[in-house]
Amino acid sequence: MFSKGLAPLAIATVVTLTAAFTLVFFYAPLDADQGFVQKIFYIHVPMAIVALGGFVAGGIFGIRHLRSGDSSWDLRSYVAIHLSIILGLGVLVTGAIWAKASWGHYWVWDEPVLVSFLVVFLLYCVYFPLRFAIEDPERQARYSSVFAIAAGAFVPLNFTAVRLAEAFTHPRVLSQTGGDLPGEMRLTFLVTLAGMTLLFVTLWKLELTAKHASMQLKKLRRRRAERREAVAA
Amino acid sequence: MTWLAAPALPLDEAGKYVAAAYVVFLALILIYVAIMAAKLVRIDRELTQLAEEDE
Numbered sequence: 001m002f003s004k005g006l007a008p009l010a011i012a013t014v015v016t017l018t019a020a021f022t023l024v025f026f027y028a029p030l031d032a033d034q035g036f037v038q039k040i041f042y043i044h045v046p047m048a049i050v051a052l053g054g055f056v057a058g059g060i061f062g063i064r065h066l067r068s069g070d071s072s073w074d075l076r077s078y079v080a081i082h083l084s085i086i087l088g089l090g091v092l093v094t095g096a097i098w099a100k101a102s103w104g105h106y107w108v109w110d111e112p113v114l115v116s117f118l119v120v121f122l123l124y125c126v127y128f129p130l131r132f133a134i135e136d137p138e139r140q141a142r143y144s145s146v147f148a149i150a151a152g153a154f155v156p157l158n159f160t161a162v163r164l165a166e167a168f169t170h171p172r173v174l175s176q177t178g179g180d181l182p183g184e185m186r187l188t189f190l191v192t193l194a195g196m197t198l199l200f201v202t203l204w205k206l207e208l209t210a211k212h213a214s215m216q217l218k219k220l221r222r223r224r225a226e227r228r229e230a231v232a233a
Numbered sequence: 234m235t236w237l238a239a240p241a242l243p244l245d246e247a248g249k250y251v252a253a254a255y256v257v258f259l260a261l262i263l264i265y266v267a268i269m270a271a272k273l274v275r276i277d278r279e280l281t282q283l284a285e286e287d288e
Contacts, residue, residue, distance in 0.1 A: 035247055036247035036248060037247040037251060039251045040250065040251055040254040043254060043258050047258070086265055087261075089261065090258055090261045093257045094254040094257055094258065097250050097253050097254045097257070098250070098254065100250065101247060101250035199262070203262075203265065203266075203269075206266075206269055207269060210269055210272045210273055210276065213273070213276045214272070214276055217283075220283060221283070224283070
């Protein structure tokens with residue numbers, strides 16, 4: 001059901017990410033201000049964009065679940081949020097490494113971009129205890145979808161609020177005017193972003209496939225147990 | 234705001250930070266894929282077991 005197209009997608013992901021990392025280290029010029037450390041930008045920022053996109057996608061799948069009542073949309077939402085949390089962790093760690101190299105501190109509390117991302121990350125960490133605290137599968141799916149929609153709506157609002165705020169340490173590389181990225185850096189960034197997006201979709205499909213297979217197996221076991229009970233009776 | 238004016242790190246010192254960031258990314262992905270692979274192997278084993286029981 002979910003495994004359709006997984007193999008070509010995985011190949012496309014490996015090819016794109018290999019090309020992206022080749023561009024990062026052999027094509028993109030060194031940043032005049034930050035030097036070699038700026039190479040962290042090419043994984044940190046695409047990971048952040050894809051993680052935030054995954055949270056929003058989780059909300060959209062939540063809407064589809066509430067509208068249709070089809071539990072497969074809840075599963076899609078859950079897996080998207082799960083993967084975004086993992087990428088979010090990567091964003092926080094790579095961001096801390098970059099901050100230490102550039103600013104001399106692992107974390108700067110008065111920087112809105114950093115703190116807002118942490119807030120979003122912590123908000124989504126609540127999703128899992130909430131989801132697994134509910135035993136009834138239907139209620140679990142419904143409540144999880146409501147959470148995914150509310151939190152998913154918060155993500156772009158939060159992003160807009162931070163962009164409007166006056167930041168003074170975190171660099172602005174993408175803006176409506178095109179930012180300050182030269183052509184080679186922009187191309188490298190876009191290829192890395194494409195690779196990261198493909199990676200997210202591939203892992204999302206892989207986890208959906210594993211979850212779906214596990215659920216089918218449980219269903220099969222239950223049916224066999226019921227059949228045995230009927231025969232025994 | 235002194236860090237704004239900080240000069241770029243020399244290549245040998247910057248290299249370890251860049252390597253650390255990329256290793257974190259690769260480690261995250263590898264751990265995730267390893268967990269998924271373990272899960273799929275378990276499902277495959279259970280399916281084989283069910284098929285054997287049916288025979």
